[in-house]
Amino acid sequence: MAKFFKTEHITLAKQVLSMGQRCPGFMVRQGRAQVRWTGWLRPSALSGEYKVEIALRQGGFPKVRVLEPALQSRPDGQRIPHVYPGKELCLHLPGEWQPRMFVSETTVPWTLLWLLFYEYWQATGEWHGEGEHPPSKSRPQGRQAA
DSSP states (O other), X not given: XXXXXXXXXXXXXXXXXHHHHHOTTOEEEEOSSEEEEEEEEOSSTTSOOEEEEEEEETTSOOEEEEEESOOOOOTTOOXXXXXXXXXXXXXXXXXXXXXXXXXXXXXXXXXXXXXXXXXXXXHHSOOOOOSOOOOSSOOOTTOOOO
């Protein structure tokens, strides 16, 4: 009976297929235990485009970085909120990402929202996304906080 309620992890092959269908402009590099997608996102009609990289290890959670244009602190010196060292985006609270989720249905929309919040923060100095800032030293092991 326990098997009936068990949730299976989505394989990397299924993740690649889903991203190919929903985000056909993304380039994919797949290894045995990891996949990386690189592509351009535009969070709104008024936004510029951002080249992002999404990396996923089997059974892990996606790690997202903006490759171009480089993320910038504000002119008043405010550091970019909701990022880890290496400017890896903080997209969700611990436990929100589950290996049964599709990157194309969660991480890509979360990244688009993060980019909107980033643009608004650049213009106003206020971060309007929910969540908590990650610790300043490093990311939590195995989880990602917002």
